[in-house]
Amino acid sequence: MPVPLKIAIVVALCLILGSACAAAVYVDSGASGKVHNGTSWATAYQTITQALDSLPDGGDIWVKTGVYHECLTMKPYTNLYGGFLGFETSTDQRYPGAFPTVISGWKMGRVIDIPVNGRAYIDGFTIRDGKSDKGAGIHCSTNSITTIINCRIENCEATGGGGGVFFDTYTQGQLNNCVIACNKAPQGGGLVVEYHSYPTMHNDVIINNYATSVGGGVYCPFHSGAWLENCTIAYNTADTSGGGIYAYYGGPETFIKCIIAFNSAPMGGGIYGGGGSTQATLSGCDWFSNVGGNMGGAITSLPAEAGNVFVDPMFLMPGCDEFHLSTSSQCGGIGAYPIDSAYAVDRIGVAKLLPDSNSVKLSNKIVSCVDGDITYVQEADRSTAIPVRGLTGCSTGKIITSLTGTLSTSRQTRTLTAASFTLSSATIYKPKPLGTRLQWLRSLTGVRTLTWGKVDSVSPTGFTLRDGDYTLDVRLANPGVGVGNYISVVGSCVLDGSFVGESVSSLNR
Template structure:
């Protein structure tokens, strides 16, 4: 054996010994409300009383296991140390900890309560090894910035998982979480009911930071700007399978606020029910901020000014692909999308958006140059340009359906490009402004598109009527292949049989139907899909299996209805499913328990303490004798399996 080989083997052996020694030194430190900080912390029987004491003796690669209970303390996280909460206090391995997600209330909730004395958890000044915060509720933090979590550069090595960050407050920025030059990873977390008193980011504040969020919910937070998420100064966080809902801004950007070269990425996300007193109920982006949205739903957001769903200006050009933008409200312009820049929308459905002034679906102002390709713009409303309103000639509209809009279909000067579109039955006109009437030129048609819930029916004139040259993606809004035949279809949906199309009959209901509905497709297994529902109860299920299967739905306070369909030979069309009302307690029966729930809510209206929306069976925003009548008529009814 050569001297060199012996030297290499000795070196390798030394490295292995060091690794083994390091692993042997790593330990678990236990914390329990019944513990004592004078204990060793090396077993449940010898648990520490506080997380702070456990952190004090922890070394890199150690784990701290915390038994359920409330810990009134604020902690400084530590490089290389992983904190886990949610234990019963008997576990011998991490896999024995009760699994997440947990029921509510969580019997094993582990709470870090800041008691209003500062940030609940703070990242260390520096970190050289990954560290973790997993399975905690972070609450009652009050600080200048970052009431719940205050994270700086070292937090790029931090993972936060299975945590609820709620009821925290910042006097300035980041009620729930403050990130400065930090890019942590958050997974399966809830950030709710946090507040940034005077500035930005009620839920999350990012400055020169790009955290990653997966399967997170950011809801019910408040701030002046960006009540859900505020992205500032080159911040481009990534959101996957996240929900941003019910956040309210007194200024701009109810759900998301992006400013100064901040371009977050959203994939399979829902941005819904957010509000802003000023601009951008759902999303607000300005100053070279261009977020990307893929397979996202932007719905039910509102603003007192412009951009109910999305507001983009000052060289900010968001990209929307395979998105559904519906039911948003702007008190002024741009119910769905407001742009004084150049957004790109591909394979998107914009429906049932409302602008009290102009541009119910899309409003383009100040030399903006939007591009809409294979979009479906239907049932939107505005004083002018109910479907599309633009003040410049830079817009491009290709392979798109503009139909059933109120306040004109398209109002515009001569556009840069308008071809292979179907514009039909908009009120009072299909076209207004200087655009003239382009029907009959460049492949544009004006015939009934045969459209239900954003989807084409068999024999639609939009099938195989588009322009292949402008198609840039391989899938339609449903994720199905974009080219079924040699020529692309017009609209967001590429017709691919078989489908199931029909109507739900909502007996005894006078309110607005839900715009989205969960369907169960039951074959050898069960698949759940969330799909659009038209105002008349019309629905389409695309991409169904070519066989016999069961279709099941349970909306609002109605009993479950399950029907068998057979698509082995062709699509199923004009299916009618009559629903039975009265299941207030959601047990799929109309019983005395429902009667009791209605009595408890009787006479109430929204915002009353006793208000129960499920008890408002007829949808008139009041629980009255009419709702009692529905219970009486349907008493004893039982829903399908």
């Protein structure tokens, strides 16, 4: 085990154990009542900023699922937990992947700033829409020690470096089970690990990030000590060099059992060594189909007998944000998600096709409604639901923690018949349709579904539903709906992302 990892683990344990005796401060953006002092879910603060202001030196903050438009500066010692439903008495009761707590910077500033010498633990958040000079999603300042786990950092933009995450000089910490996606910066679109910084990263997916100069996914400048193990670095782009990774005077960064695939740059699509000889350790990784070459610059070949391979990793459904590996992949044990593994991050919207191509495994879904022998299950933040037969004891708002079933063979009325399922004792009393996003259903094209929203526009061939910032094009001739109507529609998603409707019903709002 590398020394930086040992230090990071000790620090993380100290943060967790040190907070075990301290009372948590609660945050719920929808908390009702006149008293908001953060001492319980019933009297929760309505913003994370209020909670931070109540803790001069830091402490534990529990944040209920929802969207929080804030830019945060952490206190010296802060443990920030997301993914709560508002009834929990322990962090072990959360489902942060299924019921996300979203912190959006609204492109008004950096989303989370860890102060100099700060100690922070961040678990269970989607961190998005940040904009700053560096570290627009999360900035770990000099000499800070930060643990980031079970988070998704996306759609952030830095004018300098580290669109998603920036580990500044002399920092330590962990970045585990995270997705860093669709961020942008001149250097290190996804993340930057600065001079003499030694964070360890395990089971992270770094995808679809963009650098206008170097290091589309990861940028490691002079004497960077980044340690990445079992990570997937894919579909990142840089305009100059290092589509996946840019290592300047490489060293002593380490990449072990990582998948570096489908990245792109004019030079060194996979990894580029800048500035001269490199000390980078590249062992047991898969290098495949990187445009501009797997290697470039000072890195011209991989170490002999280091166990590197050059095969298609065979991601299940990369277009649907699904980077598990097919059971036919030759990359077992490499990358963030081993073959047929449990989900390292129970990410929103994952529906896993099992090897027989007819069975499906779902996790952490909500019962949307029960209609006779059909139970509709949905994502917490998505206004679409899959019909399932064979579920018993369900009622609206119940959480199904796992469900395995078989799809019917009829493409016209394709439903899922449950073979086994597990119900949680918890209940969401009112599932909230927060978006008509159907990305998670595109892996199950042709499944008959129910979705709803407000009619935004109408044409002779169909109409558009809008729910907040999200829209869905529905193909249905002569639907008999008008702009402004709230409706539900039954149909199925097709390959181009649109929705073919069968019937519509009016909703009472």
